[in-house]
Amino acid sequence: DGGITQSPKYLFRKEGQNVTLSCEQNLNHDAMYWYRQDPGQGLRLIYYSQIVNDFQKGDIAEGYSVSREKKESFPLTVTSAQKNPTAFYLCARSLQGAQQPQHFGDGTRLSIL
C-alpha cells in the first residue's frame, strides 16, 4: 500500500533466535499496528501504537515485542518465546482516532528453518 513499507518480504528464523520485522511509513500518521495472518484464518492484532513512545498489547502479544521511538517506524521483534512464529505479518497505519481507516503494507512472510 502507498506510504507504508515492510521489509524483508521473506524471513527465516532458526530455533532460539530473535528476528525483527521492519515497518516504515512516510505519511506522518500517528497510529501504527501489527497483525498476524495464519492460513484460512482472519488477521489477529499483536500490538498497536497511537503515539510515539507508547504502545498497547493486542490479542496475541505473547512472544512479541515492539518499540515506537520514531513516528515513522514501528519494528516488531519475534522472540524465541514465540513457539509458533510461522505466519504472514502485516503492518498498518492510520491517522489518530478510532474512526480512521487503516491501510496495510505488503507483509513479511516468516518461516522456521
Add this chain to the structure above:
Amino acid sequence: KQEVTQIPAALSVPEGENLVLNCSFTDSAIYNLQWFRQDPGKGLTSLLLIQSSQREQTSGRLNASLDKSSGRSTLYIAASQPGDSATYLCAPANDYKLSFGAGTTVTVRA
C-alpha cells in the same frame, strides 16, 4: 470479544455476474467497518469504509451496506470481471482494533 463470520467461504461465478458477499459480527458497538481485498501472498487493499452512522457507501462498481443493529454488512460487486478474483475481508472496528473474518475467496471465470 468481536466475532466475525463471512459467508460463503468461497464463490465462483462467470464474468459479468453480480457478486454478493456477506459479513456478520457479534458486537454492534462499532465505530466503522472496512472492506478489504487481498490477492494471494499480498497485503490488504482498502476498498470501502462505512462509518457507524452510515447505511451505505459506494465506490465505482462496489457498494457496501451496513446494518449495525443486526450486525451485518454486505458487499455488492456489479458486473464482475476476472480481475475481481481475490479474497475479500470485512473488518468491523471496535475502538482502535479491527477484527477480521476468514474472508470470502472469489473466482471470476472468463
